[in-house]
Each structure stands twice: as C-alpha cells, then as structure tokens.
Amino acid sequence: MSEPRYTALARSLPASVPFVGPEAQERARGKAFTARIGANENVFGPAPSAIKAMQNTAAEVWMYGDPESHDLRQALAAHHDIPPENIMVGEGIDAMLGYLVRLLISPGDKVVTSAGAYPTFNYHVAGFGGDLITVPYVDDHEDPKSLVKKAKETDAKLIYLANPDNPMGSWHSAADIAEMISGLPENCLLILDEAYIEFAPAGTAPSLDISDQSVIRMRTFSKAYGMAGARVGYAIAHADLINSFNKVRNHFGMCRISQAGALAALADQSYLESIVEKVANARTRINEIATEHGLTTLPSAANFVAIDCGQDGEFARAVLAGLINRDIFVRMPFNAPQDRCIRISAGTARDMDAFAAALPGALADARKSI
C-alpha cells in the first residue's frame, strides 16, 4: 500500500476535534435541541442591515472576495481610530490564531496559557509542535501574574489570555491588563483575545497601542455582531506583525458574503448596543433561574454565565447530561475546579424558559445519580 509520507509532527497528532458541534450531537441523539445555548453564539442574530447586505451579495458570490478586505479594514480603522495597516481581517479568530501560531511556533517552542482556557488555541499550538504550559485559574479568573511569571521561567514565545475569559466569563480591568503588558518578558508576544469585549463593562479593554510589538488583539464578528457562521475575525497589532500574516494566510480565504455582512454590521452600532442590552438581560435571567434552584452564578462580562452547581465536576457533568437529555444544548469547563460549573449562553426569552423548565429535572437526576 502506497501511503503518503506524513511529517513526523503530523503522524504524532490525534485526529481530534476541539469541540463537537451541536449538529453532530443532534445526529447522534436522533433529536433536535430546543435551545441552542452552548456555544456562546449570539441567538439574537446579526443586524437586519447586515442580513440584507449578505442577501444582496449572494448573487455576486461568483466573484472571489477582495483578498485585502479593503473596505472592511478601512471601516474598522475608522471605527478604532487606527490605520488600516494595523488591522488584519481573517476567517474568524480561530483561523487567525492558527496563522499566528504558525508564524511563531516551531516544535518545542513554549507557549503559556491557563489550564482550561481556549481549546482551539491549544489545538493550534499542538498542531505546530509547540509545548503548551499551563497555569491555574485563580478565583475563577485567568491570572496575568502567573502567566507572565511562567513565561519568564520557560522563555515562552507566546502567552494567551482572553479578556473577558471563556469559559468563566470573568474579566480584568484595562489597568490590570496594561500592567501585565508592561511586565511581559522581552520578545514574548501576548495574544489578547477580546472576542467578548463588546459585552464587557467600559474600562475592560486597554487602549490600542499599535506601536507595541508585544501584544496582538483579537476581535470578532462572531459574538456581539451575531455572525459566528460567517467567519470574520480581525487582529489589531503593530504593522510589522500584521504584515507577517501575509506570509502564510490564505489570501483568497474570505467569504465575499461575510465581508459584506461584517461591513454592514459594523456600521450599525445602535443595533450592537441593543444586543448588548439584551444579553445583559439574559444574564440576569440566567442568574434568577440559577438562584431559584439554589445555585450561584459567577459574575460575567460575556454573553454567557457560568453556573456553579455547588459540587464537583462529576456532579456538574451529570447536570449537563440532564440538560442535554432535556434537549438543551449547553457546554461546561473541562478543568477542575472550574468544572463544578456549567456554562449557559445568553438566549432568547424562549431559550431561557426552556432552560428554566429543564434545570430542576436535570438537578434532580444528578442528585439521584451521584
């Protein structure tokens, strides 16, 4: 048998999936979910103007998207008041993390993240042979101090920090992040993943310093803008770092319809504000539902809430299973002690009602089974 000669690295990798999609779970269950509140998608959807822009572009999709995403980059530059040379648009933060890891990480290079942080980032680090080193959460927050300390100890090339954090929803102030940045080891790059930043209180994002080569910020249209399925993310960084993406990225990788949608979505900031408010209301509702059943929630600056199920990971996994059995798609942290929680995405009133109806049964099942 004439087998392809994979690289040693490729042979060593598992054919793993960072997350199993809800559709795959539905196929396995043979049954649809009634509430899709497990992937921090924005159930309120994109702005009507963005939907219209995408619909209007469908017939033009015979054309490749502009490989420079020029119009979108110009609009983002105006929005953030920085030059377009400091912005790279890509196929979602996931793809951009992949490109960035590829640019920096060779087999054996060290990367520091929090244990239980973003699995897709870890997947990319493993995929390029990087050596992932983790530090624990402290009080359910990623810990900038220990991330920096560990990076110094290990001579790491990269640190990953999400602010607000996923899966806990916790966050740090801009001042704390700025302090972290000022203390970074020489030639260590901080990836500041701000996928959820639009949901966070004012004062969570440090100001953009495009002269600083030690930080790259990641933003997305997948969360607050409600366009996860469109795959539009962008990075903000020093122009040299931004330009380095041109060495490896898929230049013609952007969907033309998605480019048009993102451009329209960005222009409708009042819709964005209405979404942020709806999400805040949903967070309040999640807290009410949890409290009603004797559970506590963690404060959240994102479009989801971690509910502390009050016992260990085994118990929380049983609660999660009970919810899934009741047709509610939810997920939960992978690592102890954060895995005492389940993570509920902000949903519509109907989603929240379905969750409220399912929770007592799921809790009762879990209490019985453990």
Place this chain on the structure above:
Amino acid sequence: MSEPRYTALARSLPASVPFVGPEAQERARGKAFTARIGANENVFGPAPSAIKAMQNTAAEVWMYGDPESHDLRQALAAHHDIPPENIMVGEGIDAMLGYLVRLLISPGDKVVTSAGAYPTFNYHVAGFGGDLITVPYVDDHEDPKSLVKKAKETDAKLIYLANPDNPMGSWHSAADIAEMISGLPENCLLILDEAYIEFAPAGTAPSLDISDQSVIRMRTFSKAYGMAGARVGYAIAHADLINSFNKVRNHFGMCRISQAGALAALADQSYLESIVEKVANARTRINEIATEHGLTTLPSAANFVAIDCGQDGEFARAVLAGLINRDIFVRMPFNAPQDRCIRISAGTARDMDAFAAALPGALADARKSI
C-alpha cells in the same frame, strides 16, 4: 523594541501574494473594470436555488457552520457514489492545499509541479519550507511522464497536476491520468486538481478509486457552480488521508451560508449543464474574436481560453496591459513560452463584446511599443 520571535521559516518567507485581486487593481487604477474576465470566475453565477438558499441562511448565520459539513458531505457522497468518509469539505481548494502540504511537507521535502502551474500551491509549499522542483510544459500541456520521472529522481513526497490545466486550459484523457497514477513512485502522493473538471469533455476524469492512497482529488464550487466567493472546496481520497485533515484543519472554518449554497447548487445539475453550455459558447466566441484579429487560441477544457498572441512574453504582456488600460481585467501565464499567451475567462455576451472592442487597440498599442 520587543519583537515577536518568528520561526526561522517565517522569517525567510516574503510577505507575498500569489495574485493581486481585481479590486486592488481597481483601487490602484482609480477606475472600475468593465469586464471581469481574469480570474476564471464564473460570471454566470450560482443557480437561483443556491442564491435563494444563501439568502435564506443569512439570518441564521449567528450559528457556527456544522464543522462536519455533514449534509453537504452526504450529498456529495451520493453524487459521486462513494462513502462520505472519503470526502473532506474545506474552505476552497486553496485552504485544502494548505492543509495537505502542512500534513506532508517539512523543510527540505521535495515537491514536483509544472513550471508555471498554480502559484497558490507553490505558495503553500514555500510556506512550509518545501523544496519545489519544476518540470516544463510540453506542447502547452503539463507532462505526466516528466512529473513522475522527476518525482522518482528527487524522491518527492508530492506531485501536483491540474487536469484540466490552469492557465493553459489543456487536458489529458482519463486513460493518460490513470497510466500516470499506476506509475507513481512508492509513497508519492499525486494531487489531482480537478477544479475545472465539469467543463471538460466526458472521459477526462478517471474513475474515483477510494482504495488508492496515492491520489487525492480536489474539486470545488468556485468554478462551474459559480461560487468562488463562498469558499467551498472538497477533497476525495482514501479514508485515512481524508481523516488526517482532522489533525490540522480549522474545524469551525466553514461559512454556514456557503454550506447551504453549495448543498443547493449541487442539487441543481440541470443548471450546471446550462452553465457548461454557456461557457462552451463563450469559448467559441473568444476563439472567434481572436481569429478575427489574426491570433490563434489553444483548445480549452476549462472556463477560459489561452490566446496565443503570436510573439514572445514581452509582447503578450503589452497586449495584457493594453486590455487593462481599456478596463478589461485579464491575466496571463507567468512562464515562457506559455507567456506568449493571454488568458481570457468565459464571460457574458456583454463581457465578450467589451473584450472584442478592446482587443484591436490593445494589439495596436503592443505592436507600436515593442
């Protein structure tokens, strides 16, 4: 200045772009093109049912696409009469070529292609440090025999062949390709890029042998299906090779709208047939226009025609410049002697009229300037 520590490979790469997009050219010119017939896009566009499916999905784009592209893979499996385990869907052939090169090529590994074949493939090979070895076209055809011979000599891991070929439009019979496959060196993988196969005469594609680990076929919705901007391609291969993509691909990389569009497009084979006919008519028209001005064309099995400008590359480049000056977006082969040609994509009647109107002036300019 705290610079990121790029890998040695990343430092060695140019921030190059395989192609400059027509939008970038329009911005540089300060003027729009009147005919967009330079990127082998399908100006006739996707099926109305596919447009409708994309429009209907726009409001649902808050959901990530199914990372398994289950429905589309099932439909493709039925269409090709092979199991879905032998199909991988990805973000266009470009992205899939990148994943595949990543799986096989480490710095210094040898890859064989034709001089002047697909630049984006070469970009990926360079991007992973591969050593690209080229063999010349023979009579404006890629040459299976010399590709195989060179792969044997150099112990290459990969051979790239497009059938039909881009940029020349030439093709080989299924029997010739089958013969090439049977003569491949042990453990050498042939990438058979069939992006244009739907336009080719019956008998151009060898039958699909999913038990054979020595070939991977690449197909796309970008060309005959008219959805270049949607970014949907797929690979057909042995299940082990297909599954290896799961080690490195961006699992949540597919645009949900594009998935829906491709599914609908595939279902409308009668629309596809009508497109193939329109493209054939446009090829005839390109030949007529060329002949009228004393030029010859090469036979083409794709949605474009190479026009032999009758002199050298310098002259053809002057003709190309004259067409661009007259607002006609066209491209041409990079390598001699193929660069004696310009490459015209099949266009609408209006595109073809615009080309016909521009060509005499472009030729006159070129004759004056050379």
